[in-house]
Amino acid sequence: MTAGDAKDQFVTAVAASSTAIGVAGTFTGTLDMANGRAPFRPRQPSATKTNYLAGLSSSDGTALWSKSVNLGTGAINAVAGQYSKDYFIVCGSATTQRPPWARPEPPVATMTSWSQPSRPALAPWSGPSSLGGALEQQCTAAALDDNGNAVVAGTFQGALDFGSGALTPAPTGASDSLLWVAKLDGTTGATLAAQAYGTSGMVQPYAIAANVKGTW
Numbered sequence: 001m002t003a004g005d006a007k008d009q010f011v012t013a014v015a016a017s018s019t020a021i022g023v024a025g026t027f028t029g030t031l032d033m034a035n036g037r038a039p040f041r042p043r044q045p046s047a048t049k050t051n052y053l054a055g056l057s058s059s060d061g062t063a064l065w066s067k068s069v070n071l072g073t074g075a076i077n078a079v080a081g082q083y084s085k086d087y088f089i090v091c092g093s094a095t096t097q098r099p100p101w102a103r104p105e106p107p108v109a110t111m112t113s114w115s116q117p118s119r120p121a122l123a124p125w126s127g128p129s130s131l132g133g134a135l136e137q138q139c140t141a142a143a144l145d146d147n148g149n150a151v152v153a154g155t156f157q158g159a160l161d162f163g164s165g166a167l168t169p170a171p172t173g174a175s176d177s178l179l180w181v182a183k184l185d186g187t188t189g190a191t192l193a194a195q196a197y198g199t200s201g202m203v204q205p206y207a208i209a210a211n212v213k214g215t216w
Contacts, residue, residue, distance in 0.1 A: 003031055003032055003033040005029045005030050005031075006029065007027065007028040007029025007030075008026075008027070008028050008029075008049075009025065009026070009027040009028070009029070009031050010025045010026050010027070011023055011024070011025040012024055012025045012026065012075070012076065012077075013025070013076060013077070013078055013079040014079065015079040015080050015081035015088055016058065016081045016083070017058075017081035017082060017083070017085055017086055017087060017088060018082075018083055018084055018085060018086050019057075019058060019086050020055040020056060020057060020058055020064055020081075020086075021055070021056040021057075021058055021061075022053065022054070022055055022056075022079045022081055022088040022090075023053070023054045023055075023056060023079075024051070024052065024053045024054075024076040024079045024090065025051070025052060025076075026049050026050065026051050026052070026075070027049070027050055027052055027068075028047055028048065028049055028050070031052060033054055033056065033063040033066065048070070050068050050069070050070055051068065051069050051070070051071050051074075051075060051076050051092075052066060052067065052068045052069075053066070053067050053068075053069075053076065053079070053088075053090060054066040054067075055088075071092065071093070071094040071095065072094055072095030073095050074092060074093035074094035074095050074138070075092050075093060076090055076091075076092040077091060077092040077093065077138065077139060077140045077141075077154075078090070078091050078092070078139065078140060078141050078142040078152075079142070080142040080143045080144050080150075081144060082144035082145070082146070082148065084146065085144060085148050085186075087148075089142050089143075089144055089150045089152070090142070091139035091140075091141075091142045091152050091154070092138065092139060093137075093138035093139065134158060135156075135157035135158035136155075136156075136157045136177065137154065137155065137156040137157060137158070137160055138154050138155055138156075139152050139153070139154035140153065140154045140155065140204060140205055140206065141153045141154070141205045141206060141207050141208040142208065143208050143209050143210045144186070144210065145183075145210035145211075146210075146212055147186065148186035148187070149183055149184060149185055149186040149192065149210075150183070150184040150185075150186055151181075151182075151183050151184075151208055151209075151210045152181070152182055152183075152184065152208070153179065153180065153181040153182070153205040153208045154179075154180055154204075154205065155177045155178065155179060155180070155202075155203065155204050155205075156171070156177065156178060156180050156196070157171050157174075157176065157177050157178075158170075158171070160180055160196070162182050162191040162194040163190075163191045164191060164194065167180055167194060167195065167196035168196060169196055169197075169198065169199055170196070171198075171200070172199060172200050173200055176198075176200045176201060176202070177201075177202045177203065177204070178196055178197065178198040178199075178203050179196065179197045179198055179203040179204065179205055180194065180195070180196050180197075181194070181195055181197070181205070181208070182194040182195075
């Protein structure tokens, strides 16, 4: 299958669920994975880079749904699925406040999730949400455990609070960027666990996985 026009289009993350393949990336111009049936149409001029998320049939690769969003200079950094679940968790960063997804074509039924930072944002349960403070914070890795809970990780400066108080240890210097890891309930989005690691310097996770016991 091929898609796109003469502009720049990229795939940056791929994951599989029980029924679909989740594909995320960026595009300018027009990106059409459905042979004219469900094209991506950015709200910005065609020269503006736009992030997208699409669900493709795992049997033949045809497009099931698509969504696009302007994240400013942010990006979708990770997509995760689980073989027994019919949804995805998505995480990344955004320089805009809780950017809205463009109206899906066709409407999304089982797509669950998203995360935004320059603040990290997560939400497979109810749509986009954001976490974090004024400094640079982002989500860079995501996974789903066998129970459908989201396991996510990223970096943070300043203070990052998942609802149980600011994570410690906190970065000690203005240029330090530490690692955070969190487990979130896949139904309600409630924080099940959250921890920070490191003391100074730059620490960044690129991947995370959960085993059958739900540990990571």
